[in-house]
Amino acid sequence: MARAVSTRRTIFFTIAAWIVALIIFFPILYTIITSFKSETEAIQGFNLIPSGTIESYIDVQTQKDYFKPFMNSVILSVGSTILALLISVPAAWSMAFSPTNKTKDILMWMLSTKMMPAVAVLVPIYLIFRDFGLLDSRIGLMFMLMMINLPIVIWMLYTYFREIPGEILEAARMDGASLWGEIWYVLTPMAVPGIASTMLLNIILAWNEAFWTIRLTTTNAAPLTAFIASFSSPQGLFWAKLSAASTLAIAPILIMGWFSQKQLVRGLTFGAVK
Amino acid sequence: MKLKTFLLGTCSALLLCGFANAETLTIATVNNGDMVRMQGLTDDFTAKNPDIQLEWVTLEENVLRERVTTDIATKGGQYDIMTIGTYEVPIWAKQGWLLPLDNLGADYDAADILPAISSGLSADGKLYAAPFYGESSMVMYRKDLMEKAGLTMPDAPTWEFIGEAARKMTDRAAGINGICLRGKAGWGENMAFLTAMSNSFGARWFDESWKPQFDQPEWKTTLETYVKLMNDAGPQGASSNGFNENLALFQQGNCGMWIDATVAASFVSNPKESTVADKVGYALAPDNGLGKRGNWLWAWNLAIPAGTTKAAAAEKFVAWATSKEYTALVASKEGWANVPPGTRTSLYQNAEYTKAAPFAKMTLDSINSADPTKPTVKPVPYVGVQFVAIPEFQGLGTTVGQLFSAALAGQMSVDDALAQAQDVTTREMTRGGYIK
Numbered sequence: 001m002a003r004a005v006s007t008r009r010t011i012f013f014t015i016a017a018w019i020v021a022l023i024i025f026f027p028i029l030y031t032i033i034t035s036f037k038s039e040t041e042a043i044q045g046f047n048l049i050p051s052g053t054i055e056s057y058i059d060v061q062t063q064k065d066y067f068k069p070f071m072n073s074v075i076l077s078v079g080s081t082i083l084a085l086l087i088s089v090p091a092a093w094s095m096a097f098s099p100t101n102k103t104k105d106i107l108m109w110m111l112s113t114k115m116m117p118a119v120a121v122l123v124p125i126y127l128i129f130r131d132f133g134l135l136d137s138r139i140g141l142m143f144m145l146m147m148i149n150l151p152i153v154i155w156m157l158y159t160y161f162r163e164i165p166g167e168i169l170e171a172a173r174m175d176g177a178s179l180w181g182e183i184w185y186v187l188t189p190m191a192v193p194g195i196a197s198t199m200l201l202n203i204i205l206a207w208n209e210a211f212w213t214i215r216l217t218t219t220n221a222a223p224l225t226a227f228i229a230s231f232s233s234p235q236g237l238f239w240a241k242l243s244a245a246s247t248l249a250i251a252p253i254l255i256m257g258w259f260s261q262k263q264l265v266r267g268l269t270f271g272a273v274k
Numbered sequence: 275m276k277l278k279t280f281l282l283g284t285c286s287a288l289l290l291c292g293f294a295n296a297e298t299l300t301i302a303t304v305n306n307g308d309m310v311r312m313q314g315l316t317d318d319f320t321a322k323n324p325d326i327q328l329e330w331v332t333l334e335e336n337v338l339r340e341r342v343t344t345d346i347a348t349k350g351g352q353y354d355i356m357t358i359g360t361y362e363v364p365i366w367a368k369q370g371w372l373l374p375l376d377n378l379g380a381d382y383d384a385a386d387i388l389p390a391i392s393s394g395l396s397a398d399g400k401l402y403a404a405p406f407y408g409e410s411s412m413v414m415y416r417k418d419l420m421e422k423a424g425l426t427m428p429d430a431p432t433w434e435f436i437g438e439a440a441r442k443m444t445d446r447a448a449g450i451n452g453i454c455l456r457g458k459a460g461w462g463e464n465m466a467f468l469t470a471m472s473n474s475f476g477a478r479w480f481d482e483s484w485k486p487q488f489d490q491p492e493w494k495t496t497l498e499t500y501v502k503l504m505n506d507a508g509p510q511g512a513s514s515n516g517f518n519e520n521l522a523l524f525q526q527g528n529c530g531m532w533i534d535a536t537v538a539a540s541f542v543s544n545p546k547e548s549t550v551a552d553k554v555g556y557a558l559a560p561d562n563g564l565g566k567r568g569n570w571l572w573a574w575n576l577a578i579p580a581g582t583t584k585a586a587a588a589e590k591f592v593a594w595a596t597s598k599e600y601t602a603l604v605a606s607k608e609g610w611a612n613v614p615p616g617t618r619t620s621l622y623q624n625a626e627y628t629k630a631a632p633f634a635k636m637t638l639d640s641i642n643s644a645d646p647t648k649p650t651v652k653p654v655p656y657v658g659v660q661f662v663a664i665p666e667f668q669g670l671g672t673t674v675g676q677l678f679s680a681a682l683a684g685q686m687s688v689d690d691a692l693a694q695a696q697d698v699t700t701r702e703m704t705r706g707g708y709i710k
Contacts, residue, residue, distance in 0.1 A: 040547060043522040063310060064332075122344065130350050215341060218300050218352045219329040230332035233305040234462075235517055235537060237547070 028250065035244040039237035056244035064227060066248060073223040073249075075138055076213070077206035080145035081199050087146075088153040089195070093183055095154075096161035097169060107158065110151040118211045129216055136218045144216065145206045152205070153198055160194030161187070197263045200256075207253045224249035297587045298327040302342050303357040305332050306574065308407050308614045311604065312595055318603055319594045326587045335462070342579075346371045351581040354588045358403060360394045360573050360646070364663045367402040373578045373585055374400040378593040386598065386618045388638075391573050394646045394657070403575035404596040407537070408616030410640035411470060411569045412633075413557040414524065414542055415531040416550060419443045419450065423530075433474070433499060433560045433568075436531065440507035443530030452507030454529035455500070458516035459679035461671025466570055466660040467533070468678060469671075472496040473650040474561045474568035479662050479699075482655050484708035486699035488674075488692045497688045501681055513683035525549060533559060535572070536640055539633035540611060556636040558643070564651050570660035571644035573616065616641055666706050673698055 034042050035057065036050035060066075095103045125144070126135075134140025164187065172186045188195065210225040217226060228249050231242040257264065303309045309332070316328050331353070333341060342356045346366065358366070366372050378384060384392070384401060391408045395401055413431060420427050423442035428435065440452030456467040469479070477492035487493060504512050507530075509523055517534060521541055524532045525548040532538070545551040559569035576592045578585055594600060598620060604613045610630035613621065615637055621627055622638045631637075649659040656662040661671065674695045681691035703709045 040522070040525065043518070044526065063313075123348065126344055126348050126350060130348060135350055135352055214333070214337060215344065218302075218331045222331070226331075226333075229334055229337060230305055232334035233307075233518075234335040235535065236305075236307050236541065237518060237522065238305065 028254070031243045031246050034240060035247045037240050039240045042239035042243070043237055056240040059241050060231065060244045060248065064230060066227065069222055069224045069227040070252070072138065072221055073207055076142055076145055076221070076223055077203045079138070079142040080149065080206045081202040083142060083146040084150050084153045084202055085195065085199060088150060088157050089188070090183065091154050092157035092161050093187060095158050097166055107155060110154060114151055122215065126216070135216060136220050138221045141213060141216055141221050144212050145209055148209065148212070149202050149205050153202055156198045156201070157191070157194065160191050164190050193263065193266060197266060200260050200264050204253055204257060296325050296327050297584050298329055299354040299584060299588055299591055300329045300331060300352065301355040301591070302331045302333065302338060302353045304335050304338055304574065309357065311608065311612065315603060315607065319591060323590060326590065328591070346579050346581065349581045351583070353579060354582040354584045355591060356577050356579055357406070357574055358577050360571065360575070361658065361661045361663060361667070363395050363403045363575060363577065364397060364657055365665055366577070367397040371580050372402045373580055374402055375404055375578070375589060375592060376400070377586070377589050378404065382593050382597060386620050388617060388619055388641055390571055390641050390644055390646070391617055394571065394573070395575060403577035404592050405573040405575050405617040406596055407614035408573035408641060409536045410571055410616070410637065410644055411467070411534055411559050412536050412636050412640045413531055413533050413559060414539060415555050415557065416529070416553050417555045418553045419530045420555070427555055427557050430558045431560050433562050436560045437499070437503055440503060440531060444507040449528050450530060451509040451523070451528055452530045453503060454509055454515065454520040454523050454532045455504060455512070456516055456520065456534065457504065457512040457679055457682045458514055458519070459672065459675040460516070461661065461668055461675060463516045463675060464679055465671045465675040468496065468500060470559070470570040470660040471500065471568040473566045473659065474559070474564065475499070476564050476651040478650045478652055478654050480655060480703070482653055484655055484703055486696055486703060488696040488699065493692055494688065497678060497681065497692060501688055504682055513679045533568070536633065536637040537615065539637065540631070543633065556633050558636065558640060566651055567643055569640045569644055571641060571646055572660070666702055670699055670702055
């Protein structure tokens with residue numbers, strides 16, 4: 001009897017999980033479906049069965065160079081992630097293992113910077129970039145993306161590091177490990193799953209960032225977000241081409257997310273249940 | 275051998291010098307058919323100007339507007355040429371943000387630009403932007419449905435006739451809406467249409483002392499006519515429809531009439547895209563017997579920001595892209611029906627063009643009948659037919675557009691929408707120092 005109830009619960013939750021997953025995934029699925037429609041079909045209304053034409057992909061390839069913005073996306077997302085980790089690992093270490101009574105306040109303050117609408121600081125940031133010659137440069141944008149995601153990265157790493165017993169680090173210290181040795185040889189190997197999932201999440205966030213990547217670039221550093229934006233049109237039908245461009249832009253990160261989903265889920269739920 | 279080596283070395287050095295001296299122009303533009311076509315034809319320009327390379331930044335219209343405004347206001351210098359609308363040109367020229375186009379070349383023939391278009395792009399007798407394509411608005415209608423309704427569309431209809439025809443053509447069971455008009459909120463969406471429509475009803479945004487006029491009877495008549503017409507004969511969910519949504523409805527045969535940009539004529543008459551291509555007729559935008567029609571005037575233009583360091587090369591490109599020779603180039607490659615319309619008088623004197631574009635005469639008449647300096651019946655202190663060329667208008671137009679869109683959706687009454695529009699406009703104009 002208990003087994004029957006348990007089986008019913010499992011089936012119920014499995015179906016519920018699939019429904020929720022489908023609802024979440026549906027916008028992406030519909031974008032992919034729309035990319036295989038003609039422009040006329042695309043604007044006709046809701047329809048899950050496309051004609052299967054690839055004319056939008058051909059148009060997108062003919063009109064724009066995909067490779068350059070793709071490479072920019074790779075460089076920016078990976079580069080900003082490495083920069084963010086270089087700063088956030090020591091920061092999270094100090095807050096997790098040498099906390100003061102202001103540590104929580106500092107963490108909250110860092111997180112609060114995410115609450116400010118980006119457009120509020122557009123002009124000052126633009127002027128800083130202009131004066132430092134960073135407009136349309138990969139270095140400048142990498143730094144910007146690192147700054148945007150740094151609060152989340154520090155928060156995540158702080159959560160992981162707090163799960164590591166401080167006694168292990170103390171033991172390393174008693175064995176004569178230096179500060180750097182303690183972080184590099186003891187803490188980092190133990191936190192690899194956490195660092196990996198933080199890294200993956202940061203790459204996804206940087207890949208999808210559209211506000212700054214469109215506004216601080218023109219041609220040299222423009223990533224795939226700018227590539228997508230170029231297919232929207234005020235006069236004329238564009239939904240199928242826009243969907244094809246979006247599919248091409250999200251495909252790499254979608255594939256990466258699929259293969260690393262175990263690490264991502266583990267990282268995101270780490271410390272959530274005790 | 276020595277001579278060969280010398281010549282080879284010299285050639286290599288010259289080639290390197292050539293690359294080193296090549297200037298790269300960065301051009302910001304929108305993703306319109308005519309602009310995309312131009313990007314495909316730039317080999318002609320670079321062949322004639324091997325020392326100039328071109329880089330394109332294509333963005334959605336609103337993002338482009340925000341991007342280039344930020345860049346030009348902060349003197350970011352990211353762009354050498356910008357695609358901007360008729361609204362921006364007088365404001366930016368007044369701010370000193372644009373370079374006057376003084377050196378377009380001896381054979382450019384600036385006098386050939388349609389007077390209605392060039393007047394909106396000039397200040398103190400100087401041209402600050404060159405029109406790439408121009409448009410007005412007109413009535414596009416289904417000849418078969420009009421005939422079925424037992425009516426004949428005049429070349430210059432009145433609003434009364436449009437209302438009668440729309441109601442007679444409506445057959446919702448068959449998916450036919452008598453009329454499709456813009457309802458989506460935005461200064462360039464529903465307010466472009468409604469401001470132009472209000473001109474034909476004698477309404478105006480401001481009186482001579484910049485006092486908002488939404489509390490006047492002309493605006494009430496305009497908005498009541500629009501809302502009632504759309505309720506009786508418009509499509510469902512019209513408050514979400516802009517240019518592209520109405521284009522799709524018309525192309526699929528769901529609209530009896532559509533009053534919108536003249537450039538739409540090439541889309542609805544294209545049999546590859548439109549199911550009603552052979553059934554479309556054209557007429558001037560309606561009037562109300564007051565001497566003004568409800569048509570607008572707009573152009574996408576190429577302008578050179580004051581911050582560029584490559585002004586001479588940029589002006590060469592602007593001259594090429596807006597020249598008669600460019601029009602001939604497009605015609606030779608893609609046919610006369612695909613040339614950018616609405617900028618030059620000579621195009622409308624070209625028999626090949628008027629033959630390929632049956633809407634040419636109506637487009638020209640519509641453009642010529644719009645006067646940005648005298649847009650409505652009563653005098654106004656501003657320039658612009660479907661907009662008011664002041665920096666505050668983008669925000670104001672969108673706010674008022676949201677109120678009028680809500681009235682169309684039945685979320686508020688016409689009276690409430692007008693009262694709120696009057697309040698918000700008065701507040702902003704007082705804050706802006708226009709009302710003392």
